[in-house]
Amino acid sequence: MAQAVTQQTNDDATIVGTWSSGSGAVTTGLQFYNPGNNTFNIPSVGGQSYSFTKDGFWEQALYIFTSDPTHPNCAQAQLIWQHGTFTQNSNGSLTLTPFEGDGRQLVQNGCTQQSQTLISYDQQEYMQGFYVRNDWHFGQGGIYLEMYEFDGTPKPWLWQTHNPPEMLPTQQLHKKIIGKVNGS
Numbered sequence: 001m002a003q004a005v006t007q008q009t010n011d012d013a014t015i016v017g018t019w020s021s022g023s024g025a026v027t028t029g030l031q032f033y034n035p036g037n038n039t040f041n042i043p044s045v046g047g048q049s050y051s052f053t054k055d056g057f058w059e060q061a062l063y064i065f066t067s068d069p070t071h072p073n074c075a076q077a078q079l080i081w082q083h084g085t086f087t088q089n090s091n092g093s094l095t096l097t098p099f100e101g102d103g104r105q106l107v108q109n110g111c112t113q114q115s116q117t118l119i120s121y122d123q124q125e126y127m128q129g130f131y132v133r134n135d136w137h138f139g140q141g142g143i144y145l146e147m148y149e150f151d152g153t154p155k156p157w158l159w160q161t162h163n164p165p166e167m168l169p170t171q172q173l174h175k176k177i178i179g180k181v182n183g184s
Contacts, residue, residue, distance in 0.1 A: 019158030
């Protein structure tokens with residue numbers, strides 16, 4: 001159940017770096033998405049990653065599985081990459097604004113006639129709040145980022161994997177395309 005979030009009062013520099021959930025297999029940058037040939041590098045396991053710069057840019061990499069209760073053997077996988085600018089608002093929330101039409105989403109489903117579809121993607125995100133804290137991770141000290149979605153739902157803890165952040169260029173990389181890309 002979502003809860004009210006107390007905002008962190010630190011400035012946005014506290015979130016600078018690359019942050020990744022779980023094992024760290026999903027990370028932003030060229031390891032996840034290659035804009036040169038418009039392809040994803042599929043990680044070994046699912047997860048989430050966000051990167052933030054001191055000068056207000058962000059990048060997102062998501063590898064998410066969705067189950068189909070009517071067909072348990074037909075899970076759907078989504079790979080999502082997008083980037084843009086972010087603002088830390090006066091109430092401590094974050095507004096993540098993507099470069100329009102620059103992101104990409106690959107949907108894979110082994111139980112449909114067309115097993116994967118690549119489309120352009122941009123979805124603004126609003127994080128109600130965030131915290132940066134220290135804790136133990138895989139037997140050693142680490143820094144994690146805890147963000148709360150628009151409704152207060154916590155996102156998975158994201159562990160800092162790089163500082164400075166590991167990101168693709170912080171500028172528009174694609175021309176805006178309506179619909180599907182690469183004939184998909």
